[in-house]
Structure formats: C-alpha cells, structure tokens
Amino acid sequence: MNLRPDPTFHASPKLAMQAPVENFAFTVMLSPDGSQSDGIAVVDLRHGSDTYGQIVHQVIVPNKGDEFHHFGWNACSSSLSPLTGHAFLERRYLIVPGIRSSRIYVIDVKDPLKAHIHKTIEPEELFEKTGYSRPHTIHCGPEGIYVSTLGGGGPDGTDGPPGIFIMDCETFDIIGRYEMDRGKQDKHYDFWWNLPQDYMVSSEWGLPPQFENGIVAEDLLSNKYGHSIHFWDLRARKNIQTMDLGENHQMALEIRPAHDPTKSYGFCGVVVDTTNLQGAIFTWWRDDDGVWQSKKTITIDPVPADPDDLPDLLKGFGAVPPLVTDIDLSLDDKYLYVACWGLGEMHQYDVSDPMNPVLAGKVELGGIVADHKHANGKDFAFGPQMVEVSRDGKRVYWTNSLYSTWDDQFYPNDEGGQMVMANVGEDGSFTLDKDFYIDFPKGLRAHQIRLEGGDCSTDSFCYPSV
Amino acid sequence: MAELTSVAALWWAVIISGFYHGINPGMGWPLAVSAALMERKHTAMPKALAMLALGHFVAMIAILLPFTVMIALVTWEVEIRVGAGLLVIAMGVYLLINRRHPRFLARVHPARLALWSFLAAMAHGAGLMLVPIFLGICAIGAEETGHLAAQALMGNNIMTAFGVAAVHTFAMTAAGGVIAVIIYFWLGLKFLSRTWFNLDIVWALSLVLVGCFGIYSALYGH
Numbered sequence: 001m002n003l004r005p006d007p008t009f010h011a012s013p014k015l016a017m018q019a020p021v022e023n024f025a026f027t028v029m030l031s032p033d034g035s036q037s038d039g040i041a042v043v044d045l046r047h048g049s050d051t052y053g054q055i056v057h058q059v060i061v062p063n064k065g066d067e068f069h070h071f072g073w074n075a076c077s078s079s080l081s082p083l084t085g086h087a088f089l090e091r092r093y094l095i096v097p098g099i100r101s102s103r104i105y106v107i108d109v110k111d112p113l114k115a116h117i118h119k120t121i122e123p124e125e126l127f128e129k130t131g132y133s134r135p136h137t138i139h140c141g142p143e144g145i146y147v148s149t150l151g152g153g154g155p156d157g158t159d160g161p162p163g164i165f166i167m168d169c170e171t172f173d174i175i176g177r178y179e180m181d182r183g184k185q186d187k188h189y190d191f192w193w194n195l196p197q198d199y200m201v202s203s204e205w206g207l208p209p210q211f212e213n214g215i216v217a218e219d220l221l222s223n224k225y226g227h228s229i230h231f232w233d234l235r236a237r238k239n240i241q242t243m244d245l246g247e248n249h250q251m252a253l254e255i256r257p258a259h260d261p262t263k264s265y266g267f268c269g270v271v272v273d274t275t276n277l278q279g280a281i282f283t284w285w286r287d288d289d290g291v292w293q294s295k296k297t298i299t300i301d302p303v304p305a306d307p308d309d310l311p312d313l314l315k316g317f318g319a320v321p322p323l324v325t326d327i328d329l330s331l332d333d334k335y336l337y338v339a340c341w342g343l344g345e346m347h348q349y350d351v352s353d354p355m356n357p358v359l360a361g362k363v364e365l366g367g368i369v370a371d372h373k374h375a376n377g378k379d380f381a382f383g384p385q386m387v388e389v390s391r392d393g394k395r396v397y398w399t400n401s402l403y404s405t406w407d408d409q410f411y412p413n414d415e416g417g418q419m420v421m422a423n424v425g426e427d428g429s430f431t432l433d434k435d436f437y438i439d440f441p442k443g444l445r446a447h448q449i450r451l452e453g454g455d456c457s458t459d460s461f462c463y464p465s466v
Numbered sequence: 467m468a469e470l471t472s473v474a475a476l477w478w479a480v481i482i483s484g485f486y487h488g489i490n491p492g493m494g495w496p497l498a499v500s501a502a503l504m505e506r507k508h509t510a511m512p513k514a515l516a517m518l519a520l521g522h523f524v525a526m527i528a529i530l531l532p533f534t535v536m537i538a539l540v541t542w543e544v545e546i547r548v549g550a551g552l553l554v555i556a557m558g559v560y561l562l563i564n565r566r567h568p569r570f571l572a573r574v575h576p577a578r579l580a581l582w583s584f585l586a587a588m589a590h591g592a593g594l595m596l597v598p599i600f601l602g603i604c605a606i607g608a609e610e611t612g613h614l615a616a617q618a619l620m621g622n623n624i625m626t627a628f629g630v631a632a633v634h635t636f637a638m639t640a641a642g643g644v645i646a647v648i649i650y651f652w653l654g655l656k657f658l659s660r661t662w663f664n665l666d667i668v669w670a671l672s673l674v675l676v677g678c679f680g681i682y683s684a685l686y687g688h
Binding site: 143198 | 491494496497499500503504506566567569571572573574575576577582654655656658659660662663664666
C-alpha cells in the first residue's frame, strides 16, 4: 500500500500517453514440448543502456509443461476509479497463468532485474474454487483481478462452460466465479470492458479438445469454433446480449474497446472466414437504443499459393489465409494494429473513423509462404503474432508464436522465438526497426509482451481524455 | 459564557468534520469530476455533488437518529455517551486492523451516486465520527432547557440530529465541490492522482480520537 497513487496509474488515456516511456518489457518464453520450464524474459528498453534490446533477466519457473500464453498486471489505471478507490495499490506483480497446467504464478517485478516468483497458485485450488481450468486473459478491475479461462471442469475441460473468475488484488486468493447469468456463453477467450459505462465484452476461441492437440480441421470446416461475442452488465455480472458474428467467422478472439471511456465502441478480430479464408475485423458499438450492433469493417484476403509450399493443413486450399490472431489499439484510439500471422504481415489501420478503417501502413515479416526476412537480414520464424503498443504509440513490439501445437501445424519446418519492434513516426509512418531483434534462448518460443508501467492492452481508464 | 463557547466549539467540530470528509476522495469528489467529464457538460457536476450529498446526509441521519432515541433516557446519559465513544473507537480500530477496501462498493452501478455515497459513508464509519459531537450538543441542550419531558427532549434532539447532519453534509459538499471544481476547470486530471492521498490510517485514527473525546466529555465535561 502506498500513501499516494502509483505513478503509473493515469486518470485518462491522454495522461498515460504523456507519461515517461517504458524501460522494460516482460515477454513470455514457452517451451513448446514441455521439455524445459517456461519463464518470463525481462527485456531492457532503457535508451542509452549498454544492454538495450537484450534479455537482461529471466524468471524461470520450477515446473514444466505450464505453457505460458497471456498474462497481466495486478493493478492498473483502473485503480483510480472514483467508485472503488483502490488507488494505493502498486503496479508490481505480473499474474502469469499456464494454459496447459492451469497453474498460476504471481511474479514480483518491482525491481525488474531481480524479478522473482512471489506466489504460486496450484491448479487444484483453481479447480476447487471455480470449476474452471486453463486460465488465460488477465484484467484488473473493480472487484479485483479478473481472469478468463478457456476450459470448464474435468480432465479435458469440457465439464461445464469456461468463464471468468476473480482473484483478490492484494492477497491473490481466488475468490470465485464472476458470472451470475452467463446466458448463451459456452466458450471463452478474451474480455475487456468500459468501467464508467459498466459494460464488458467477451469472446470465444474453442473448447480445450479443439486446440490443445492442434487445430481440428473438421471442427473448423464445420464452423464449430467460437463465432459469437457477448455483452455483459459488468457489475450485475449478467450477459445482456449475445451477438453471433455468423458461423463462418471462426474464432472471434481479441476484444479491443476504445480506450476513451466516453466512447461506446470497439473492435474484435476474427481469425478466419471459412467461406473465403479471409481474416476480418468487426467494429461493435452501442446504438441509440442501447442495443449492441456490429459490422465487418476490415477484410484481409488470402494469398494464392502453390500447394507444394503449403503445410498439409492448407494444401487443399491452395492459398495462405491471413490468420488474424491478434489486434491492438493505440491509446489515442487512432491506430489498430492487426497481426496477419499466416501471411507474415503486421497491418496498421487508421481507425479514427471506426466504421471506415483505412490501411495506413504495413510491415512484412515471416509468413507461411512469403517468409520475409527481417530488415537486418535475419530469419523470422512463423509470423507476426502477439502485438503490444507503447503507451505513447511510437513503438510497436511483437513476437512470433501463436500456440505450441498450432505453430507446428501451420509452420511445420520453423522453430524459434523472436521479438521485434517497429517505429511509428509523427506522421504515422510504420517501419521495422533494423536494430531491434531479440532471438530467444534455444528451445523457447515467445508470446505475449507486457510493458513496464502499462501498455495498450492493459490499462482501463475511468476518465476521458480532454 | 463558557457553555456558549462549548456549544459553538461543537458546532465548529461538525463543520470541520464536514470539510474533512469532503476532502477525502473516498467520500466521492472524484466522482463529481468524472461525471462532468463523462457527460461533457458542467451541469453534471452540481448534479453529481447533490446526489453524493444526499447519500451522505441519509447515512448521517441513519446513524444519528437511533442515538436521539437512546439519549432521551436522561438517567443513562453518561453510560450511553461512553458506550457510543467505545463504539466509535471500535470502528476506528477495526479499520486500522482491516485495511481491505469494502468490495461491495465496486458492485454499485456508476450512475447510482446517492446509493454509492450512502454505502461509502456507512462502510467508513463517517456517521459514527459525528456521534460523540452530536451527543455533546444534545447534552448541553438538555442542561440549558432544564428537565423537559422526555418526549419534548427527544423532539429537540431529532431537530439537532437533522441540523448536525445538514450542516456537516453542507460543509462536506462545499469542500469536495471546491476540489472537484478546481481540478475540473483549472488544474486538470493530472492533479486528480496527485491530490489523492491515502487517508486510511489517518481516518481510522480520527475515529479513535473522536471516540476518546466522546468518552472524556461524557465523564468530565458535559
């Protein structure tokens, strides 16, 4: 507990953009076959530092087979909520779940160079207290730390629907399930919210048997992955509207609401349209009658390819699907970054008009067929995947692994973990930084990135930018 | 004359405790700022302040009224005042030991400001902080008016309770309103986090202090 609010808590997105820039990044390192322990890499981003752009510390966990994926902070700018007044928490701990083991680590990063495990929550405790498994997305909010899960109970996670549970933001005890009325929601992936407007939006990937051992082609072609997003009354914990994006829009993953809390819209990325292999972004918004609406505002076409160049999974299609697997919105709600993991492209859209996004820039790197080299001449395994934008919007970082078993299906001959960065100029120009290239320790792949002091997919703001 | 200053001092305590509650962000001034910003109009601020004031006022009355009934039992006056003092101290000690924030406040809808303000005041023992002061005023009042019938005395005390709650709430709203207005119109949101201090311990100690004062004045003062 501090006597003053943590200096990394900002009332509005604009104040967060003006704050000092990030000094460190924390990036997930995962062992795809569980032969090594997973960990968190601490990357030096201090300008002028001799070790800038290098991994300067690693927190390696004692267990194997956790499979780290997404993670998040114990506290963010949502602590300045005038309603909850948790302003004196410290942004100090990273909550890191293993989506394969269901174990959760709480890592103390107060001194990033000495980051260490503070607490471990064993899977049994999670199962017992929530009936959920495979914890995934972390957001800090009004009632504590909210964690979405991908699985329900039972060994294969299909005994009951997955959902969200709440952890105490000080003791990290698991409190219990979030939902009081989940409506039609029976799958889960991402979630985010608008705190003053009191709504939450959640999305769907698939159930554990549909992803743990690789993508199930029959399920995809018969449209059995998630294709709905759910709108919730956040504090009443009630699903108020389920919106089906159409069953061909398979895997509605990342939810990115506008950061300015006066706005009632956001975006959702769809991995693949099974009718034409397109990737898509939907814009969702609340209309004047309070009903949620959505419209497909971005489509990205597949690129025809010689079946000989394609992995078995795609040979029959003769094309590379874009595979929109992650999106991230800059804090000024101006640029939406869209990872096209299959094509090997990172797109930058100007979404100043959220209903009419305009492709403003593009970086080509990796890709199933294109296999673009980095500007420094080195290889980039897989394609651009987890993307994180600095608070000031000037640096865009990304890594390359999607999910262990899926990497192996889409990129059977690739291996490696890389983290790169692109610069965004005052005019919005989007270019890969030639000198920023981190090769991860052998045998480890890279997934989500968190930036010291918050980033564009962490903080929820309670006051508008004015 | 000494008694007059004493009554005046107690009323000043009511006002000062109002200012004190008002500057505590936990009693809601940041909500007034956010309401004006969210609705993008200045008029949302006085409306929000009025809702916060209403909730606070009701919370004060809810705590003070039961004591107006009890204190009408004049023979037990000292015991009741000592008991009230102990209760206030207990609340302070509880808040010192239990430093967790009341999670149920997070479940109130952001638009229900009066309800939020009521619950926040209750959870923080804001009403209790007034009890010893209020009982002091009642005791002096009873002495001045002589031995009225219990019913008349209770009527007086109820009037006093409403007076104390109103004056206190007015002072609270003025103090919180001034901060909200300064931040909204001049300083900007940056100062929202800069002016937000952790008053938790000071607040809990204030309750202990006021409780001790209540016991002391019951035994040795009025």
